[in-house]
Amino acid sequence: MFSEMLVKLWENGIIQMGIWETIYMTVLSSLIAYVIGLPLGVILHITDAEGIYPLRWVNRILGLFVNFFRSIPFIILMVAMLPVAKLIVGVSLGNRAMIVMLVIAASPYVARMVESSLKEVNAGVIEAAQSMGANNFQLVWKVLLPEAKPSLIIGSVISMVTILGYSAMASTIGGTGLGQIAISYGHQRFNPDVTWCCVILTVIIVQVIQEIGTWIAHKTDKRYSGGSAVK
Amino acid sequence: MIELRHLGKIYKTANREIVALEDINLSVQDGEIFGIIGLSGAGKSTLVRCVNLLEKPSSGHVFIDGEDITEFDRKSLLSLRRSIGMIFQDFNLLEQRSVLRNVTFPLEVSGVKRAAARERAMELLKLVGLSDRAESFPSQLSGGQKQRVAIARALATNPKYLLCDEATSALDPNTTRSILELLKRINQTLGVTIVVITHEMKVIYQICDRVAVLDQSRIAEEGKVSDVFADPRSEIARELILPERIGISWQKTSSKEQQEEV
Ligand SMILES: Nc1ncnc2c1ncn2[C@@H]1O[C@H](COP(=O)(O)OP(=O)(O)OP(=O)(O)O)[C@@H](O)[C@H]1O
Numbered sequence A: 001m002f003s004e005m006l007v008k009l010w011e012n013g014i015i016q017m018g019i020w021e022t023i024y025m026t027v028l029s030s031l032i033a034y035v036i037g038l039p040l041g042v043i044l045h046i047t048d049a050e051g052i053y054p055l056r057w058v059n060r061i062l063g064l065f066v067n068f069f070r071s072i073p074f075i076i077l078m079v080a081m082l083p084v085a086k087l088i089v090g091v092s093l094g095n096r097a098m099i100v101m102l103v104i105a106a107s108p109y110v111a112r113m114v115e116s117s118l119k120e121v122n123a124g125v126i127e128a129a130q131s132m133g134a135n136n137f138q139l140v141w142k143v144l145l146p147e148a149k150p151s152l153i154i155g156s157v158i159s160m161v162t163i164l165g166y167s168a169m170a171s172t173i174g175g176t177g178l179g180q181i182a183i184s185y186g187h188q189r190f191n192p193d194v195t196w197c198c199v200i201l202t203v204i205i206v207q208v209i210q211e212i213g214t215w216i217a218h219k220t221d222k223r224y225s226g227g228s229a230v231k
Numbered sequence B: 001m002i003e004l005r006h007l008g009k010i011y012k013t014a015n016r017e018i019v020a021l022e023d024i025n026l027s028v029q030d031g032e033i034f035g036i037i038g039l040s041g042a043g044k045s046t047l048v049r050c051v052n053l054l055e056k057p058s059s060g061h062v063f064i065d066g067e068d069i070t071e072f073d074r075k076s077l078l079s080l081r082r083s084i085g086m087i088f089q090d091f092n093l094l095e096q097r098s099v100l101r102n103v104t105f106p107l108e109v110s111g112v113k114r115a116a117a118r119e120r121a122m123e124l125l126k127l128v129g130l131s132d133r134a135e136s137f138p139s140q141l142s143g144g145q146k147q148r149v150a151i152a153r154a155l156a157t158n159p160k161y162l163l164c165d166e167a168t169s170a171l172d173p174n175t176t177r178s179i180l181e182l183l184k185r186i187n188q189t190l191g192v193t194i195v196v197i198t199h200e201m202k203v204i205y206q207i208c209d210r211v212a213v214l215d216q217s218r219i220a221e222e223g224k225v226s227d228v229f230a231d232p233r234s235e236i237a238r239e240l241i242l243p244e245r246i247g248i249s250w251q252k253t254s255s256k257e258q259q260e261e262v
């Protein structure tokens, strides 16, 4: 029923390894992308004309920068950024280089996701906090981010799924993971069942991320009487 | 004392300028409940937001206890705001925080220790009659309860002044009455000076000592509530008062009846 190749890949643990590498690349890249993208998103939001600390030029320039990276298709950005990866981690091949590329591609995306979550916070609540003498740091730290938390979590799920897609692409040109297995064992050696196996595994991983993320977001959201909000 | 001198506010939008306030002169005495009434768009919210400089006036001065706050630096302004509480039409509670942590929020912001903040918050929740809801979240409260939490929160830092922007406009008549009674009690027992913004004459009549009538960015009339009520001089005051008179005389008797029932 299965091709010899698929059986062999499984028995040698290559598929299991691919699952692990895909998850590992996705999670690690997402984390680093958030370390960079979250502050960028906050800056984009607060320096907006309607924000708590309007800075027209900072907002413009940062916005342009973010849009520039967002408008380049990942596959092209990846190739263009190989030298940058080499500069940062010393190599332009392998998973470490791929993570650099994923972070470069994902951080601007994350910044926009964060910005849109923060936009959902009711302006009246910000104004109330200002009327109590909160400074800008307190507004971000104690009002904007906590009030946007459920939406930020949902956004991070969407980002992670996008990054997982990127990581599959990245693995085809020099990384490892399910994408690479699908290309080199499935596509290039004519084993469609290997390809399909990778597809199904990816779908499962996406589903798991989605379910866990949504569950956490709902659990932490105090706006609904369900979940932990009930006394 | 709150004094507004020649206060003006012009909003500049892309294609035109909107005059929201023009040459406003007002004094709010310590210990009184001062009402500001006007139709929608008259400039009431803009006016009250100039008192704690949430909105920067385009011209004129705001004196709080004799100090011109339009000249304050950022730091003094933030600490001044801690001595002026404010409540809003749509409550503006932090939805992800429990009732208790909403009330401790202004204390946290001003650096009060956690235990002391909790204790103070519980006192205030008792004052507004919500001690048993400390661990609830805003989404689990009714409008009236939310406004009570907002009042407790606004009073947490022991402010001398309380600004209320349409605080009862989203509430039904009974709830409105109970919130107004609470404000009156706060004024009488804690000595907090209250500025009430409203478009309903009933609100002015029920709790205010003095009133200013705002019409198209200007003050049309100002005086003791009883005087303005008995003898409205401006067109706008007559317009606001006359249709209400019948309602209020009815309400006066009905609230007497209620007192007798109790
Ligand atoms: N941020 C703003 N930008 C431009 N114009 C504004 C702004 N805020 C208020 N205005 C304008 O200023 C005028 C006064 O508005 P304000 O909100 O003070 O009225 P109001 O008396 O509080 O009305 P309401 O009873 O509807 O709350 C209105 O014409 C309004 O359109």
Ligand SMILES: [Mg+2]
Pocket: B044, B045, B046, B166
């Ligand atoms: Mg208003």
